[in-house]
Amino acid sequence: MGLEELDDYGVKLYRLTYPEEGLAKLFVGGLHGNEGRYTAPILERLAQEEIYVGEAIIIPSLVENRRYIGVLAEEYYQSNEGMKLLLLIQKYKPRFYFELHAYEKPSYSRLTDPERVKKAGVPHFIDLDEGILIGSIAPILRRKFTENDFCMTIEVPKWKCASEKIEEKVLEVLRIGLTKADREEVMREFRLRYPVPIKMAEQLFHQYYRNRLKPF
Template sequence: MTYRILGNGEPVRLLVAGLHGSEWKDTSDILENIRAPKEGTLAVIPVVSKGNYVSTLDDTYFTGIGQPIIEAVEGLRPCIYIELHSYSAKNLAALTDPDRLNISGVPPFSRLDHDVLLGSVGPFIRRKYFPPQALCLTFEIQKDNSLSKLHASELIDIVKECISKEEFIRFMFGRYPKQAENVIRDYRNFYGMQDNLEMFMKKQVGRDRK
């Protein structure tokens, strides 16, 4: 077994960090020190690989160094899956570029407080291993930015307590309404999945603000 289990029962969440290269230096301790959720199960893989950098956008990642993630997903069937990455400040513009879909083939990240970035996970694992109703997210921490790491840790603590995708959507619309709209729009456009509940949530929050 490559993962550590905290808590028990449903829902099941899987959080992974240290996915490639030296990212483990910036992200792994967040999961090493995480506490069990109040409800359900939390599985964590603090370090997937300290080896060569292979992008998670490359399908071969999950058939190679990322195989422990696939084994955990197949064994646990989590409804919430989170990847924790890190990035250099010089790459911020490229990662959040509105034209990233045309440049890199995937939607741009949304920028949260303290330059924490939020987006979907790579299309290979999202499409092949998770149903549409699952919550699959990537958080990117800016390297050498202590506030970015602290804020990401706070967000991870919130996500680990969510019991469903809908609860996280409610949180996002409450704190980051514009980013939530962008993430949902990009998700639907990129994956071609219609999620009526997400549309309902968007309308409901809009009514609440009136």
């Protein structure tokens, strides 16, 4: 077991490796705007975890204080930061992918709006607890992964990020991905810990992808 701090494509990241072979996992935050200010402390803590399985690549902040381009747009993946993300995914070939974002209080209603699929073309997020939202990743990016890969977006409330309670709740979610060996174990743990919100999120996923993919 070991922790390395690396620089890949100009991006600071941590690599946790386990002696026994296992799935590659990518945890990334700070994809645009100033979100890295809020995601980095959480992912820095995740990199210090002592219990994990497989290979974990942890990127506390992909960019710092860059212009905001939404990840739902094709333009994002043509930008410098989007191309770096695609290169990192191509290099490490993660089977688990966790994307950490941070949102402003006024955005809560928009992100959780049941009509979001009509307005933005993607399902709305589900409130897991205390304003921590979960959903799948952008469809454009989901196509880079296989049917059996596990891909989750977590939206953290900016105005609560300073709270130890909120940080710990987000880490609880991320630790599930960090410590489980396969997607079945991950889903089993999520369903056990968060039965109601996970059931809702799964239903939205199945409706959107018409059962072509496994959640998430």
